[in-house]
Amino acid sequence: MSRGRRAVAAACASLLALLLAGCWDRRELNELGISMAMGIDRAGDQYEVTVQVVQPGEVTQKDGQSGRAPVTVYKASGATLFEALRRMTNDSPRKIYSSHLRFAIFGEEAARQGIGDALDLLSRDNELRTDFYLLVAKGTTAENVLDILTPMEKIPANKVYRSIDMSERNGGFTAAVSLDEFISVYVSDGKEPTVGGVEVAGSDEAGRFRENVKTIRPAARILNAGLAVFREDKLVGWLNEAESRGYNIVVGNVKKAVDHVACPQGGNVALEWVDSTSKLRGSVRNGAPRLKVDVRVEENIGEVQCALDLNRSSDIRELERRAEQRVEELARQAVEAMQKTYGSDVFGFGEAIHRSDPRAWRSLKKDWEEAFKSARVDVKATVKIRRSGTIVDSMRKKKGE
Structure with a gap:
């Protein structure tokens, strides 16, 4: 049999096999x-x-x-x-x-x-x-x-x-x-x-x-x-809603969100999250777990209800500082709920220790639930405000309030 005929025969056999295999359980x-x-x-x-x-x-x-x-x-x-x-x-x-x-x-x-x-x-x-x-x-x-x-x-x-x-x-x-x-x-x-x-x-x-x-x-x-x-x-x-958002902040699930911070002179500024990342680190010192959360967030300004000068870097930095405090507060609420109320490590801090120090994890693993409840958890947030929208000054600043 020629090479061409063998190829055709093989193709036909394959097609037949597919047809036979594909129809036996058809509904x-x-x-x-x-x-x-x-x-x-x-x-x-x-x-x-x-x-x-x-x-x-x-x-x-x-x-x-x-x-x-x-x-x-x-x-x-x-x-x-x-x-x-x-x-x-x-x-x-x-x-x-x-x-x-x-x-x-x-x-x-x-x-x-x-x-x-x-x-x-x-x-x-x-x-x-x-x-x-x-x-x-x-x-x-x-x-x-x-x-x-x-x-x-x-x-x-x-x-x-x-x-x-x-x-x-x-x-x-x-x-x-x-x-x-x-x-x-x-x-x-x-x-x-x-x-x-x-x-x-x-x-x-x-x-x-x-x-x-x-x-x-x-x-x-x-x-x-x-x-x-x-x-x-x-x-x-x-x-609850705040603790759920805090959980998602810690594990890096929040990509887009809206929150607000208070202006120094009263009123609020609405901030839109446009990106965020989170890193969990775990270590053991003298038999005690030390846990760290490092969150980085990029935000845009969505609404201004006060007379902030958004051209002034010090005003922008003050907003970033307040936004960092807000992120850390939400993350800590979730961590405290897990440690004090449920004793359930839903964040994966145990996995972080396992990655960094497998030997220490083997000694902690059996009683991790209790160790987690008393573990020290440090949360650090870094916020960068990227854009202020299509206008710079708020309506209140334009009116001279």
Whole structure:
């Protein structure tokens, strides 16, 4: 056989192999229920699993002409999560397909009992990708969150996903943590996991009806609720908005944000973060851990409510000094909350010690939780103001106030 014929034969064989391999598990789209979000709750020794499934005809319908909701939810219980998911076939006319999952959310009670078993299922199922977010429902069940219809986004799962993503990137008020990222921290030494939290504001019951999205002020909304703090696989508490931002400052997650500092003569100056970096360092002296955080921030001036002279370098430096104090204050709030309230090293200071002094870390590792609580943590911030916008003088300075 000539070389050309052999090449053609090889190509045909390869194509045939691809066709045979690619079709054996094919499923028709009209046989699948596309799940966008999964909720996990506990009831005694049973798992309760809720999935939010898209109703394709309603998503493409203009202005909800049919009157039906764009999504529906299915719920089932079982001794294991795997059983609960399979039992949904008793109710759903289609196989629940979860490859497009936006997030998996745990009810607060389920998260406090531990999510290790759920992590096993979520990472073992070959139908699931591992880049979806993990969340905790603050003060409520996962089912209640998935029942709420939302304005702006027809599919509520998309609203939650985008809100978490936007809040992390443009404010540092929460954290967008994927399954992969959570597991990576969970199995490591010297760092504990965190995930974003959401809560239902308003009436759970009213949020289940289409009327919730037909009014200027919905009766129920899904809001971001700061950060959920874990120790191993169990929820131990929550960080508020300021502490959540402080956490993100320490770990270097804040790229864009808005904050303010007080003017020396009264009023405020709004500052926009345009970039930031953070470095964590750990060392051990005489058996005691010493921890350092070095934060560098670049900011622009967004609004001036006083008669500062922005042409004067001393006034700019005073703003930078006050901004540095503000950054350090937020970071220390988060560190103190972890040390005094939760004893959970969510920052990765243990990892920093491990990198710098593996031998010292081996002696600290076993009792790191206690050592972390009493460790000295120094925070240093450096702020540089780059731009003042399209005008230099404030309106008050122009008026001579």
